[in-house]
Amino acid sequence: MAVPRKYWVFLEEELGLVKTIYSDIVDVLKTKGSPSGTYLPREKIEFLRGSDFDKLIVMDRLKPIQIVNLIKELRRDVIDRVMLILEIFAEHAGSKEAKMQIELARLKYYIPLVKEAIRYAKIGELHGFLGAGRYGYEKYYLMLKKREARVRRELEELRRIRGMRRMQRLKAGFPHVAIAGYTCAGKTTLFNAITGLSMPVGPEPFTTLSPKSRRIVYRDASFILTDTVGFIRDLPPEVIEAFYATLEEITTADVIVNVVDASKPIERIRIELETTREILGRIGVHSKPMVVALNKIDLVDDYASIVSEVKVLLASNETLVPVSSVKRINIDRLMDTVYMLVKGGYQ
Ligand SMILES: Nc1nc2c(ncn2[C@@H]2O[C@H](COP(=O)(O)OP(=O)(O)OP(=O)(O)O)[C@@H](O)[C@H]2O)c(=O)[nH]1
Ligand SMILES: [Mg+2]
Known part of the structure; x- marks a missing residue:
């Protein structure tokens, strides 16, 4: 596995992606990543030629010519980060x-x-x-x-x-709430906690690929709640395009619940919030009412400080509610906030 400099700080996450499919990582090669024809410098290629491995995974987006050249040079399978993400998706579809x-x-x-x-x-x-x-x-x-x-x-x-189904729901007058956010943040666990369903959850990325919707009645409001596919840094545009029908569930939502993993370092939380905002922007979602569900709060020691640190990262359309989907902490408070936003838009 070769990791370019820009991803060194995300090494754990990148390793996690690879391990979802390939359990036996022989070596992690740090590289600058270059625009050259083979992406890797000559000495790295020589080193790899003499090494014992079956497949090289380059954690960057390579040009077709670079992949072809690497395969030719190494006489071994070579895939890049986009192909890896597509493999993970294929495995879970x-x-x-x-x-x-x-x-x-x-x-x-x-x-x-x-x-x-x-x-x-x-x-x-x-x-x-x-x-x-x-x-x-x-x-x-x-x-x-x-x-x-x-x-x-x-x-x-x-x-x-x-x-058409979405139109029928709209005609029936139900507002739509979409659960979105970074992969593994706990979107499906939250969806299950709210609906009582038991959709598959798991620590590996991209467990959920098909959105699941359920009608919810909370106090005097009825709305449709939808669980969606997770986001990740540098999600390939091909994936966004292919998943557009699925992601449309988010574009047509009245309220978005953005699930964020509170157990990660604040810098990671910031990046995940930004990634989600950026992808939402790419699918045409701008400044919709949003509840930021700061999930996995049960894993956090200093609750007050993480909440105040995340608060300063929020935009004006975003409301923070710390929750634990597993321990069912604050789910009612989250639902009250969703209720208020849903009502606000439908009076
Ligand atoms: N401790 C703790 N773990 C949680 C909580 N919520 C989710 N998890 C765990 O986090 C992991 C990911 O949960 P999922 O619900 O599958 O996450 P997701 O966001 O739906 O992930 P993808 O569908 O893969 O994008 C699982 O191992 C869950 O058990 C929580 O509130 N507390
Ligand atoms: Mg999920």
């Missing part, structure tokens, strides 16, 4: 829609790679590359393009159905 969303994201990322491979006339040099097998890259490329068009059409259809 349960619903048909999630599977197709992942496939589209993968196709969008792989097609330029195959195109690059075609430019290498000597195809035999790219050993086992992208499973092209006996087809040859030209045929493979055409097949991928066709498949992309088909998946896109099918997803459009699913998106239309999802949109």
